[in-house]
Amino acid sequence: MFNLFLLQALNGIQLGILLFLVAAGLTLIFGVMDLINLAHGVLYMVGAYLAATFTAFTGDFFLGLALALPATLAFGIVLEFLIFRRLYDRDHLDQVLATFGLILILNEGVKMIWGAAPMSVPIPDILSGSMPLIGNMRYPFFRVAIIASGLLTALGLYLMVNHTRIGMLLRAGATNGPMVSALGVDIGRLFMIVFGLGAMLAGFAGAMVAPILSVEPGMGDSVLILTFVVIVIGGVGSVRGAFVAAILVGLVDTLGRTFGPILLRSLMDPSAASQTGRTLAPMLIYILMAAVLFFRPSGLFPAKGTVQ
Amino acid sequence: MTTPLLEVRNLRKSYGALAVTDDVSLDVAPGVLHAIIGPNGAGKTTLIHQLSGSLRSNSGTAHFAGEDITRLGMAERVHRGLARSFQITSILDGFTVLENAAMAVQARSGSSFRFFTPAARETRLNDEAMAALARVRLDDRADRRAGSLSHGEKRQLEIAIALATGARLLLLDEPLAGTGHEESAVLVALMRELKSTHTVVLVEHDMEAVFALADRVSVLVYGRLIATGTPEEVRLDPEVRSAYLGEEEAA
Amino acid sequence: MSTGLSDAAATARQIDIRPVRRPLLGRQGASVAAGVIFAGLGLLPVLAWALDDPFLLVTATRLTIFAIAALSLDLVLGYGAMVSFGHAAFIGLGAYAVAILAANGIEDILLQTLAAILVSAIFALITGAISLRTKGVYFIMITLAFGQMAYFFMVSLSAYGGDDGITLANRSTLFGADVLESDLVLFYGAFGFLVLAFVGLRALVASRFGRVLRGTRDNRLRMQAIGFAPFPYQLTAYVIAGAIAGVAGVFLANQAEFVSPAYMTWQRSGELIVMVVFGGMGTLVGAIAGAIAFLLLEDWLAQFSEHWKLWLGILLVLLVLFTRGGIAGFVSRLSGGARS
Numbered sequence: 001m002f003n004l005f006l007l008q009a010l011n012g013i014q015l016g017i018l019l020f021l022v023a024a025g026l027t028l029i030f031g032v033m034d035l036i037n038l039a040h041g042v043l044y045m046v047g048a049y050l051a052a053t054f055t056a057f058t059g060d061f062f063l064g065l066a067l068a069l070p071a072t073l074a075f076g077i078v079l080e081f082l083i084f085r086r087l088y089d090r091d092h093l094d095q096v097l098a099t100f101g102l103i104l105i106l107n108e109g110v111k112m113i114w115g116a117a118p119m120s121v122p123i124p125d126i127l128s129g130s131m132p133l134i135g136n137m138r139y140p141f142f143r144v145a146i147i148a149s150g151l152l153t154a155l156g157l158y159l160m161v162n163h164t165r166i167g168m169l170l171r172a173g174a175t176n177g178p179m180v181s182a183l184g185v186d187i188g189r190l191f192m193i194v195f196g197l198g199a200m201l202a203g204f205a206g207a208m209v210a211p212i213l214s215v216e217p218g219m220g221d222s223v224l225i226l227t228f229v230v231i232v233i234g235g236v237g238s239v240r241g242a243f244v245a246a247i248l249v250g251l252v253d254t255l256g257r258t259f260g261p262i263l264l265r266s267l268m269d270p271s272a273a274s275q276t277g278r279t280l281a282p283m284l285i286y287i288l289m290a291a292v293l294f295f296r297p298s299g300l301f302p303a304k305g306t307v308q
Numbered sequence: 309m310t311t312p313l314l315e316v317r318n319l320r321k322s323y324g325a326l327a328v329t330d331d332v333s334l335d336v337a338p339g340v341l342h343a344i345i346g347p348n349g350a351g352k353t354t355l356i357h358q359l360s361g362s363l364r365s366n367s368g369t370a371h372f373a374g375e376d377i378t379r380l381g382m383a384e385r386v387h388r389g390l391a392r393s394f395q396i397t398s399i400l401d402g403f404t405v406l407e408n409a410a411m412a413v414q415a416r417s418g419s420s421f422r423f424f425t426p427a428a429r430e431t432r433l434n435d436e437a438m439a440a441l442a443r444v445r446l447d448d449r450a451d452r453r454a455g456s457l458s459h460g461e462k463r464q465l466e467i468a469i470a471l472a473t474g475a476r477l478l479l480l481d482e483p484l485a486g487t488g489h490e491e492s493a494v495l496v497a498l499m500r501e502l503k504s505t506h507t508v509v510l511v512e513h514d515m516e517a518v519f520a521l522a523d524r525v526s527v528l529v530y531g532r533l534i535a536t537g538t539p540e541e542v543r544l545d546p547e548v549r550s551a552y553l554g555e556e557e558a559a
Numbered sequence: 560m561s562t563g564l565s566d567a568a569a570t571a572r573q574i575d576i577r578p579v580r581r582p583l584l585g586r587q588g589a590s591v592a593a594g595v596i597f598a599g600l601g602l603l604p605v606l607a608w609a610l611d612d613p614f615l616l617v618t619a620t621r622l623t624i625f626a627i628a629a630l631s632l633d634l635v636l637g638y639g640a641m642v643s644f645g646h647a648a649f650i651g652l653g654a655y656a657v658a659i660l661a662a663n664g665i666e667d668i669l670l671q672t673l674a675a676i677l678v679s680a681i682f683a684l685i686t687g688a689i690s691l692r693t694k695g696v697y698f699i700m701i702t703l704a705f706g707q708m709a710y711f712f713m714v715s716l717s718a719y720g721g722d723d724g725i726t727l728a729n730r731s732t733l734f735g736a737d738v739l740e741s742d743l744v745l746f747y748g749a750f751g752f753l754v755l756a757f758v759g760l761r762a763l764v765a766s767r768f769g770r771v772l773r774g775t776r777d778n779r780l781r782m783q784a785i786g787f788a789p790f791p792y793q794l795t796a797y798v799i800a801g802a803i804a805g806v807a808g809v810f811l812a813n814q815a816e817f818v819s820p821a822y823m824t825w826q827r828s829g830e831l832i833v834m835v836v837f838g839g840m841g842t843l844v845g846a847i848a849g850a851i852a853f854l855l856l857e858d859w860l861a862q863f864s865e866h867w868k869l870w871l872g873i874l875l876v877l878l879v880l881f882t883r884g885g886i887a888g889f890v891s892r893l894s895g896g897a898r899s
Contacts, residue, residue: 104872
């Protein structure tokens with residue numbers, strides 16, 4: 001039982017790390033630019049597709065990854081230039097509609113370029129196999145790699161946000177956007193950087209996940225919803241909040257799905273427990289979100305509203 | 309000694325280390341026009357926000373007609389008879405002038421959970437709204453779209469809406485803001501007429517208006533009240549002169 | 560429950576002049592438009608008979624059903640200024656009310672509709688009460704999340720088909736008679752409800768309640784300053800809208816004779832928003848026009864290209880970037896100018 005718990009806890013952390021990578025960029029975009037970007041999930045998908053393509057092309061996952069990152073960054077910047085730049089001044093509704101349209105375009109576009117069939121990316125040899133955990137339980141190397149790279153990225157983001165000038169501008173922008181602009185900062189450049197960074201992080205997550213999930217059109221949509229839940233729980237504009245919330249969501253979702261039915265089976269008969277478990281498990285994170293928002297309508301660590 | 313209509317004790321509002329409102333206490337007797345003046349950035353609008361209930365104070369109390377209103381929000385204070393007008397015009401641009409006032413009447417005239425009869429045809433609401441509009445001389449503009457009024461007329465409408473709420477005490481936040489000479493003369497005459505029926509707390513920059521209208525004046529500097537008294541007393545107070553009036557050449 | 564106490568920075572932000580979406584059709588214009596649309600829609604069965612194209616009747620029914628749903632969303636979005644991204648959930652709940660009751664022997668449409676209204680209203684009440692504690696970006700995301708929650712709930716009910724959905728053995732009955740088996744009867748049933756909903760919402764929007772809702776949409780702070788706390792009114796509008804959308808779901812279940820969680824995905828909720836905005840929000844008639852236009856456009860594009868979603872997306876992005884006011888605004892500009 002403990003082994004199962006440890007295994008699922010690690011899986012939960014791994015899911016959380018991935019969600020964090022996608023959410024970190026998005027929460028900054030929401031916080032600094034007050035921009036609702038439904039299309040962030042497709043950036044994750046584009047990252048996965050680019051990684052898959054470059055890996056197939058070069059025969060090496062790491063090379064594929066290394067190429068996919070700047071490619072996703074470039075793609076994000078192009079999108080920012082063409083579309084998002086014009087959305088900053090619009091109200092949220094316009095942003096929702098435009099980015100919704102963007103999802104349609106990109107999901108379909110991906111289908112047109114790569115076909116609808118899922119692509120698979122082999123796990124690189126060096127990271128295949130597993131490492132021993134406790135007793136004779138083992139955990140896949142690749143997932144450890146995901147966790148490690150995610151933590152490194154989180155550390156990097158933390159250092160950037162808290163110890164560099166750009167980071168300071170980001171924090172200031174998330175707390176009070178108009179003020180930062182009024183202080184003479186080139187807000188256009190700042191927005192472009194934030195957007196590009198967010199795109200790259202999402203693309204990185206997609207690239208990392210490509211070997212263990214199937215790369216297919218629409219893969220970003222489910223991640224998007226989870227990312228929203230993470231941001232809402234963590235507080236808009238806060239990278240720290242996104243980290244805490246992402247791990248929380250990852251753990252609750254994974255552990256809930258595994259242990260929920262087990263717990264319920266001790267309370268009721270197997271078939272009822274099975275049904276209730278299957279119903280409640282996917283709903284758990286939404287219940288978590290509703291509970292957090294009930295007590296803190298702005299999330300756990302909102303960037304704005306901390307001045308009291 | 310009549311009980312003050314509005315009694316404020318040790319009101320405080322700080323943002324971190326900055327005290328925007330610093331231990332403010334004042335009494336407003338019924339029927340008087342009590343002006344609050346002070347240099348820019350003194351915290352006058354913040355004080356109005358606190359008095360009207362749109363901003364929660366850090367500490368201190370406020371009593372209205374003997375009742376503790378410290379914890380009440382804006383809508384609740386309005387129902388008890390304390391209404392405000394805004395420094396930056398905040399009316400319903402897309403509605404008619406009449407509807408702007410009628411809405412305020414509607415808020416105190418029974419339930420608004422009525423779903424089928426057209427509200428615009430309710431004569432009682434409209435009559436009371438017209439009365440408020442007439443008081444501010446806007447009745448001839450009743451059917452115009454509020455957004456199409458001139459700036460001065462919009463300031464008049466702000467006051468009309470506050471009147472239409474049926475409030476006893478009006479918090480007027482710089483009603484003369486942005487008005488020209490003629491427009492402000494109209495507004496001053498209006499406020500003088502209001503004194504006969506309402507208690508008014510007036511925040512203003514226009515010294516001529518303040519000294520013409522006020523029964524009592526309080527001076528707010530850096531969030532603290534440095535003087536309270538009759539207009540003459542305040543005008544002659546040396547601290548006030550150095551902090552504020554001394555800088556104002558045009559009186 | 561917060562009573563409108565907010566910090567001064569937020570107060571200042573609310574006073575900002577933000578571009579408010581104005582209905583651009585005057586009252587007369589809207590009535591004429593509604594008349595034209597209802598006449599056109601109502602006479603489609605005649606056209607179907609003349610062209611000997613029974614599928615046209617099916618299409619007409621679908622248009623009517625989504626017009627009802629879009630209408631309900633307009634109350635929330637166009638009049639309440641609440642960007643709800645989970646509205647499709649109510650359609651799904653209504654449809655499942657039919658499926659679940661039918662599977663348990665209750666096939667009467669009136670009972671099913673009552674159940675649909677109850678379930679939708681309760682779901683709206685609970686999720687609305689929580690969602691309305693938030694605003695802006697949070698509100699949109701939380702309504703999205705609640706919609707997803709409802710979706711996953713339905714997917715998990717394997718007894719009722721789960722992910723695959725459930726086919727209805729037959730359409731609902733009315734007082735024991737299976738009159739709804741006739742496409743014509745079903746169409747006019749839905750159409751009748753559409754007209755009823757339209758007339759009802761029109762009255763509602765002009766009533767005391769509607770006025771408070773509209774005022775809160777235009778200037779929340781001002782409404783608070785005269786004594787209206789927004790929450791009870793917005794929640795009520797949210798519940799009414801949810802209930803109406805639930806009834807749309809009842810008709811949808813009957814029209815398709817099939818119910819699945821696909822009716823309540825967030826993509827569907829997004830499409831509903833597109834319909835309302837596309838048609839011109841805050842006009843009621845715009846929502847109906849938008850629903851019809853959107854669905855017809857979808858069908859038409861699908862004939863051209865397998866990748867019609869791409870074109871729809873491009874159109875959507877272009878429309879957002881380059882127009883204001885949607886169809887209603889466009890029509891109003893054609894007929895020579897805006898009335899406020």
